[in-house]
Amino acid sequence: MEDQDRPMRHEELFSRAIRAGKRTYFFDVKETRNEERYLTI
Template identity: 65%
Template sequence: MSIENTKGQENYRNEIYSKSVRAGKRTYFFDVKSTRSGDHYLTITESKKKFDQDGDFHFEKHKIFLYKEDFDKFKDGFIEVIDKVISLNEANPVENNNSLESKSFKNVD
């Protein structure tokens, strides 16, 4: 799949695979894309709907790009901190478990 920009030129950042996850008021998008040379990379986007004083809304987005040479280090660091959060939560459980359910991740797909 390729995407054309407004000038009719082909966009070489082809989207190969996409996964979206809803988490409370936020949505996370995990997109696998390819470069012109055929290398694959990952973009992770956090999107949150924001309202202004007039009641109009816009989406506030934060994006990171993760390239193949960084996958292993990123994965190792990510797993390490997730494991740490889990162990800290087990050591100090939250009294009201209902609040955790409302903040859980849900697949959009």
């Protein structure tokens, strides 16, 4: 792979903070360079 020296680019598509009682949950949907989407909580 020619792009191994570069860090992976993560484009943020969606971000939301949800309050649930005393806790706050952060949900982010991001996309990698090869257009795969993933969820971080």
